[in-house]
Amino acid sequence: MRSVVVGGGAWGAGFATVLRACDHDVSVATRQTIDDAPYEDADLIAVAVPSRAFRDALTHLRGQAPVLILTKGLDPVSGDRLSTLVRDRPVAVLSGPNMAEEIEDWLPAATVVASEDEALAASLQQAINSPLFRVYVNSDLIGVELCGAAKNVIALACGAVDGLGLGDNAKAALITRGLVEMARLGEACGAEPETFAGLAGLGDLVVTCWHPSGRNRRAGELIAQGMTPDEAVAEIGHVVEGLTTAPVLRDLAHRLKVEMPITEGVCAVLSGTPIHELAASLMVRPPVQE
């Protein structure tokens, strides 16, 4: 099988490793080489560019091969799920607890492939599954995409808990409420609740919020310790998807009239609200039913 991975970042490189383990003939296209890749010969094009570059990247592809979306985010222009931008070819999404550096170290992982085209999802599962990279099929494309976008925003908040030194009990409570607000958005968008309890939901959320080198968690930590978002990105040296996604997700929640208090809090801090004020206000709310 011939595959092109579009995107020169850590996950693009990690996923190329996954494909080579399945005996794919893999070429990687970066921003500089995106127009020169052998798309016409490819059986699969995996796209792992940042969400803000996704719309443009599609305009460079040629041929008819299916696109497998590795990017986790929403289209910042329209607020839509990224798969809705792919109109000229079959499309699927891959998402799950897949920290790139562990994949490159050949540590085991599990993931989900979702598509409205069941035959495509099943064929991708066969093409990508290996003993160290377990691929499960999920038919809920909407839910899988929303999970991948929203979990980075919750991870910013969890990083802030780390940065403020509030401890793991508080972080666990925040993850729990974070998954509740993710699932509430999903329900409004027609997603399946089970997806949020699965690998692309809970699974990816916990690793993103807890793994020490997760970029979104780390950015939240640095911002809580006093950096601006731009300074945090400069320190991390990579794209931090949650910073792009947070306002897009909040606007989507407003349009659908879904309450997402953690996402609102993240956006408030990114817009300059002092984080200590926000944390203090959350502590004095009256207790209620869970």
Add this chain to the structure above:
Amino acid sequence: MRSVVVGGGAWGAGFATVLRACDHDVSVATRQTIDDAPYEDADLIAVAVPSRAFRDALTHLRGQAPVLILTKGLDPVSGDRLSTLVRDRPVAVLSGPNMAEEIEDWLPAATVVASEDEALAASLQQAINSPLFRVYVNSDLIGVELCGAAKNVIALACGAVDGLGLGDNAKAALITRGLVEMARLGEACGAEPETFAGLAGLGDLVVTCWHPSGRNRRAGELIAQGMTPDEAVAEIGHVVEGLTTAPVLRDLAHRLKVEMPITEGVCAVLSGTPIHELAASLMVRPPVQE
């Protein structure tokens, strides 16, 4: 309010701190002083003994005060939930992501109080809630108790992932599947699915599986690195509830004909199955729908 905390361990001491923050007049009864505590004067008796000592501890109580169960486990004699052993007085359960050392350090936490007696749960919420210890009411007593018992068994498995060096992607996948099997048992016992996605379920599970000093996680890590369960307990120096609970939970699952593959794996390793064999067998199963 006058409260007695029964149990001389870390969580008994931590919970006494919580009660004092709410201006309770608190006395702590240890194994040595359990017969001398002022139960007749108490408005509340919080029991935080190990699950294997719970049945006996009840026989030492006097007076009519409600019992709030802090112990997380099942009765090893009958396999029943601990609240079913309390027949002579009102009973409620408290459970959530509440690592004791963080509570003692005055870090914020959230928890759940559950009882079949709604008025009792509401009055306990009022009596225990404070800005740093947020108490939510949950009406699903069965689910809350099963969560508290089962999460320690999943944490043993997650500790084994750490001990084998399999990485955080694998641990996140294991947590996800662990919560699925916990909820499957809950369904068979008449619990509410929402409880497993809440603070006592997901919230407590993630902190137990990820916090570095969690006893159950640590025991799993040590056993995976070659210690026997007894050696691991000696190294940790405290009761490890998951070791008591694992076979009791497995037997309950067998009686109810519920599949709990992670719990089965934990019991197999505790009975001497080499852990590398078990891990390898999980990797080669055919991929399926999520």
